Amino acid sequence: MADDVKLEMIRHSMAHVMAEAVLEMFPTAQIAIGPAIENGFYYDFDLPRSLTDDDLAEITERMKKIIHSDKEFKRSVVSRDEARELFKDQKYKLELLDAIEEGAEISIYNQGGFTDLCRGPHVASTKDLNADAFKLLSVAGAYWRGKETNPMLTRIYGTAWRTPKDLRLYLDHLADIEKRDHRKLGKELDLFSLHEEAGPGLVYWHPKGARIRQVIENFWREEHYKNGYEMVYTPHVGKSWLWETSGHLGFYKDSMYPPMEMDNMDYYVKPMNCPFHIMIYQNSKKSYRDLPCRWAELGTVYRYEKAGALHGLMRVRGFTQDDAHLIVTPDQMDDEIMEVLRFSLYMLHSFGFNDIHAYISTKPEKSVGEQEKWDAATEALKRAVEKEGLEYDIDEGGGAFYGPKIDLKIKDAIGREWQLSTVQFDFNLPERFKLTFVDKDGVEKRPYMIHRALLGSIERFFGVLLEHYAGAFPPWLSPDQVAVIPVAEVGNDYAKDIEKKLRNLGFRAFSDLSSDRMNAKIRKAQQQKVPYMLIIGEKEMANGTVSVRYRNGKQAFGVPFDDFVKELSDKVASKEQL
DSSP: OOHHHHHHHHHHHHHHHHHHHHHHHOTTOEEOOOOEETTEEEEEEEOSSOOOHHHHHHHHHHHHHHHHTTOBOEEEEEOHHHHHHHTTTOHHHHHHHHHSOTTSOEEEEEETTEEEEOOOOOOSBGGGSOTTSEEEEEEEEEEGGGOTTSOEEEEEEEEEOSSHHHHHHHHHHHHHHHHHOHHHHHHHTTOEEEOGGGOTTOEEEOHHHHHHHHHHHHHHHHHHHHTTOEEOOOOSEEEHHHHHHHTHHHHSGGGSOOOEEETTEEEEEOSOSHHHHHHHHTTSOOBGGGOOEEEEEEEEEEOOOOGGGOBTTTBOSEEEEEEEEEEEOGGGHHHHHHHHHHHHHHHHHHTTOOOEEEEEEOOOSSOOSOHHHHHHHHHHHHHHHHHTTOOEEEETTOSBTTBOEEEEEEEOTTSOEEEEEEEEEESSHHHHTTOOEEOTTSOEEOOEEEEEESSSBHHHHHHHHHHHTTTOOOTTTOSOOEEEEESSGGGHHHHHHHHHHHHHTTOOEEEOOSSSOHHHHHHHHHHTTOSEEEEEOHHHHHHTEEEEEETTSOEEEEEEHHHHHHHHHHHHHHTOOO
């Protein structure tokens, strides 16, 4: 049996053991579903009261006793009437039973005193589970069958492994994830905040976070100009006909904010930038000589995400999209796709992401556009990926209805995969908005349109960066690059002079002139993950030097100021980590 199948059986069986333990504690509880999931399992319950940490500890002990009791997992096939009798006191099981098609096999699993409606499979006996290789992790609320109109159930999450060593490794991984949580780091490093009372899913950038964002955006703009793009700025709202024409009101309305009525017309805040870029294109007649048009915008858009889906910077309602649209002739398609992919990889590498995998999504069952265009576009995407030597997978039928795409996914410092860059063909909008260009033969033809995001959104990308570096950004991105720390008050003027020189050279520096002792100042700078600390004592003042304490613990004494500046300049220019 394959290891992953065996592990899934262990986790599914552990969910049943947990349900048995919970019913021992709460005999009147209603049980819902309990599947195996990635890295663990969960079970949903309708309980008579909320659970506490002490409850989880008791459930754990009961589960261990059940495991040691060596109960066999017995599978039986029953009739619908037999099943209804078995679960007559379990309303959620009866609802699941009603959802099973007439004539379909109905199976149950029993271990000792617990019976569940289940397709399986399970391990043979509870003795095949390791009582020291599982842990209950958390309690959360979950709507029955995922619908907000249904009752809120109590979901208990757990993880289960073959051996205690596997469990320890996974718990260490979870601890690393918790340490890197961008929400926690954002608060500790004073980078951003979210205010439910002022509007959920909307980000407030604090000065230090804004500094990093400005560095990201300035680099983004500079590189776009180098690569032949022009910047555009577009409105935040548009009349309803714009979204009707684009199709957003037909396909995307539930994710758009409600309209605002002005001048007896409906206006919508934009969920995307593309219709506005099209308006700019249509402002004048285009020849093949005018193409390709490469227009980029850091455009703030608004999408109405459900409250339960919001998650720090990763899932918000207002965000700035790293957006560009390329409008090209069919003859330019191959070259533009290859250049876009090269540019995407360059940008990701610049931010320290080097483990990158591509996914090419092809034509779905329902789509628009001629087959010939789909085939040509898909082949162009494949050629571009292969030219860059990227490993890639084909997601058959996974493309949007309006065109195939490349998604680039990166792995962060602890191996988690994040989807960032997207290169998306669009056969829909050029047709809907009747885009044309005059070709060499004097005939008006339809151009191709390519949506392209390198970073995704600035908010989400910032969150990924923050977790990737665990808040210890490389010097070029650090909000404070240098902390100048005088040993005693007599060094304050020299420290301020050093700070001023660094700021005039374009570096982000500050002086800690507080009354704290030197070690406390150093500790504070380390907690804020400042890459360089310049220690100023009498010897440094007398010699016109600085002593450097690095974030990684290294030290260098009596360094000429100009030498330090060159070292810092080189490190910032290389974009390397300290």
